[in-house]
Amino acid sequence: MTSKLALMGAHISRSKMGKLQAYLAQQNGISIDYGLIDGEILPDFNPEGCVKRLITEGYHGINVTHPYKQSVYPLVKSPLAEGHEKIGSYNTLRFTEDGILGANTDYSGFKQGYLYRRGDKSPGKVLVCGAGGVGRAIMFALAELGAGHLYISDINTAAAQAMSDLLVKHGHSASAVTPDEVKVLQNKVDGLVNCTALGMYGKPGTPFDLTALSSPEWAFDAVYVPLKTDFIKACESAGLQCVSGFDLWIFQGIDAYNLFFDASIAAAPALINEALSWLD
Numbered sequence: 001m002t003s004k005l006a007l008m009g010a011h012i013s014r015s016k017m018g019k020l021q022a023y024l025a026q027q028n029g030i031s032i033d034y035g036l037i038d039g040e041i042l043p044d045f046n047p048e049g050c051v052k053r054l055i056t057e058g059y060h061g062i063n064v065t066h067p068y069k070q071s072v073y074p075l076v077k078s079p080l081a082e083g084h085e086k087i088g089s090y091n092t093l094r095f096t097e098d099g100i101l102g103a104n105t106d107y108s109g110f111k112q113g114y115l116y117r118r119g120d121k122s123p124g125k126v127l128v129c130g131a132g133g134v135g136r137a138i139m140f141a142l143a144e145l146g147a148g149h150l151y152i153s154d155i156n157t158a159a160a161q162a163m164s165d166l167l168v169k170h171g172h173s174a175s176a177v178t179p180d181e182v183k184v185l186q187n188k189v190d191g192l193v194n195c196t197a198l199g200m201y202g203k204p205g206t207p208f209d210l211t212a213l214s215s216p217e218w219a220f221d222a223v224y225v226p227l228k229t230d231f232i233k234a235c236e237s238a239g240l241q242c243v244s245g246f247d248l249w250i251f252q253g254i255d256a257y258n259l260f261f262d263a264s265i266a267a268a269p270a271l272i273n274e275a276l277s278w279l280d
Helices: 017-027 047-056 105-118 134-144 157-169 179-185 230-237 245-261 269-276
Strands: 002-009 031-038 061-064 092-096 099-103 125-129 149-153 174-177 191-194 218-221 241-243
Touching: 002 017, 002 047, 002 245, 017 031, 017 245, 017 269, 047 061, 047 092, 061 245, 092 245, 099 245, 105 134, 105 218, 105 241, 105 245, 125 134, 125 179, 134 149, 134 157, 134 191, 149 157, 149 179, 157 174, 174 179, 218 230, 230 241, 245 269
Parallel strands: 002 031, 002 061, 125 149, 125 191, 149 174, 191 218, 218 241
Antiparallel strands: 061 092, 092 099
């Protein structure tokens, strides 16, 4: 039997998630049919209605990316993985007879990617730019990895404050800062994290001042296309240890597959190198 899966998002024509899911399935003797649902090019697209239609069409589940992770949250009956419900967004939905189950593998995937690159080193104090979408998952992951404090900046200052309030509610140390404060703060913290879309193909730029990277120890960029953004290049040149968007992508994609099919695939070096060869 072939399991029907898809990625739902916007501007996803370059995504390799389908290739990753198909590769993992093939390696494990599972047949899948994977499609792309790009809400940006579909007229009057409604993510909630789309999910309901996919269920009636017999889909096994979907990966969800920007900008629909929070839109699908109310549709989920129960979390696929313990603790994921607190994030307020889901990027993995599995359709069952008992209802829709959801997980946020950005959250679990980032933790694995961070540990893969930095071992047991504490994140320390971290400046995060971008409070929506993937940022929510990354900040919860950082807090649980032992971050001393999270400074949160977003061009939507209300979103930054809301995210700070949510983290504090869950017992973590966080505060909202304005975009104007980023340049000063970036050399008073241990880690720099970009969870904005800046740096993607077609969206040049970075929220940080790349000419002043003297103090931080490490950096993370959620962008993985291109594989090395200007931000990551500058951080590497300045001697920072970097966790890449690819690290997040590969670990969260494997987690999603495992949750779709009750599997336990690990990110072996051969698998990581294979997936790296697919990217620009």
